[in-house]
Amino acid sequence: MHAQNDLKFLVDRTAGKLARWLRVLGFDVEYTATGALSEIAKLARQSGRKVITRNGSLAHRLGTDSILLRSEHLKNQIKQVVNLVGVEKCEPFSRCNVCNARLAGVERRLVEGRVPEYVYLKHDRFSVCPVCGRYYWQGTHWHKMIGEIEKTLGGKWHGDRSGRD
Numbered sequence: 001m002h003a004q005n006d007l008k009f010l011v012d013r014t015a016g017k018l019a020r021w022l023r024v025l026g027f028d029v030e031y032t033a034t035g036a037l038s039e040i041a042k043l044a045r046q047s048g049r050k051v052i053t054r055n056g057s058l059a060h061r062l063g064t065d066s067i068l069l070r071s072e073h074l075k076n077q078i079k080q081v082v083n084l085v086g087v088e089k090c091e092p093f094s095r096c097n098v099c100n101a102r103l104a105g106v107e108r109r110l111v112e113g114r115v116p117e118y119v120y121l122k123h124d125r126f127s128v129c130p131v132c133g134r135y136y137w138q139g140t141h142w143h144k145m146i147g148e149i150e151k152t153l154g155g156k157w158h159g160d161r162s163g164r165d
């Protein structure tokens, strides 16, 4: 069920927090800190990304190559984007939320000494970001984020959709 989706986004600084959460949901999201509209438009064109912004003039300029966020609240923003693209496109925890790379599964024995010992002992499934080298596992933080996603988008996100548990 985890068909890799081909949606690519560019989030500008009017919606910075959203970038990380869309990555948590598995979307390919780049972030740009520039406020120069022509530069954002150029970046989007070059990378084939849809721009997500709170900036009306930018959205107007880009037309269908953009998503204009209606709310300033993060949860509503997440809902708007997910409803627009379809909840079935979400692939939670498949991507590094820091650098946007797709995570790769890693054998448990290779993780020993690289994550805290209690984590190593308690978990048997790990993945790693091939770019920044961060390790990911389904610990307390993961469960908290799943809880946030369930509160925001409704439905059940534990279980099959997220791999295990």
Ligand SMILES: [Zn+2]
Residues within 6 Å of the ligand: 096, 097, 098, 099, 100, 101, 129, 130, 131, 132, 133, 134
């Ligand atoms: Zn990373």
